[in-house]
Amino acid sequence: MAKIKLVTDSTADIPPEVRAELGIEMVPLKVHFGHETYRDGVDLTPQQFFEKLAASSALPTTSQPSPAEFAELYGRLSQDEETEIISVHLSSLLSGTFQTAQMSKSLLERHEHITVVDSRSASYGIGMLVVAAAKAAQEGKSKEECLRLIEDMRKQMSIYFLVDTLEYLQKGGRIGKAAALVGSLLNIKPILSINSAGEVYSADKVRGQKKAMARIIELIQSDVAGRPIHLTVAHANNLEHAQQFYEVLRGHLDIQHMQYTSIGPVIGTHAGPSAVAAFVVPAV
Secondary structure (H helix, E strand, O other): OOEEEEEEEHHHOOOHHHHHHHOOEEEOOEEEEOOEEEEEOOOEOHHHHHHHHHHOOOOOEEEOOOHHHHHHHHHHHOOOOOEEEEEEEOOOOOOOHHHHHHHHHHHOOOOOOEEEEEOOOOOHHHHHHHHHHHHHHHOOOOHHHHHHHHHHHHHHOEEEEEOOOOHHHHHOOOOOHHHHHHHHHOOEEEEEEEOOOOOEEEEEEEEOHHHHHHHHHHHHHHHHOOOOEEEEEEEOOOHHHHHHHHHHHHOOOOEEEEEEEEOOHHHHHHHOOOOEEEEEEEOO
């Protein structure tokens, strides 16, 4: 029986201990503070990143992995000819990482065993898919079954990001300076989501944190239609905020399983500190 290896990139925001337990391989994106370059999740933890972000006068920039980094990993994993590789990456509408992985695959002499998947998602929206597929592989599911699981989960997933400030969206070019200023003065809390194509959009804009959380509950309730759910709450170096968010959610949703994860440096560059996100899939 073929062995299945899951590969992803650092924007999946999978906790290191979970990656280690499930044997998930990770290719890091990079974060640049001026002339200093750090590998996301390797040289820089989420906590270290947000500490540097708070002390930095300029917004850091990010970059995708090189083709050589993917080729090296694919080549190493391919030394065992029985290994099948599923490589799941950040939405192709948000980064060139997926395209780089595809290109790196094509450069290998033997590459038919590698399937590169566009998650059409970000952060633990990718992580949920990868973890589920890795668990299925451990249970003996075939590569085709793992790929079907990824596709089915992706279609059913709900994602809502609540950012604490518009400053980082403005600095990153996601919204204009005037819109950020007016939004900040009016205490506007944008609720961001990701559509089926893998593009970030504003699901709603609400004044005040409490109203924003209440609106996210309404959106999730509409998505899941009373079904029990698996929930992951991700946070930008503010576990207390995430715990408060979960306490609000648990009173209104049938949560079968819940966990926390940290938003990493690359996603955190655009979401900013104290952002919180809910990743939801219906429980089977």
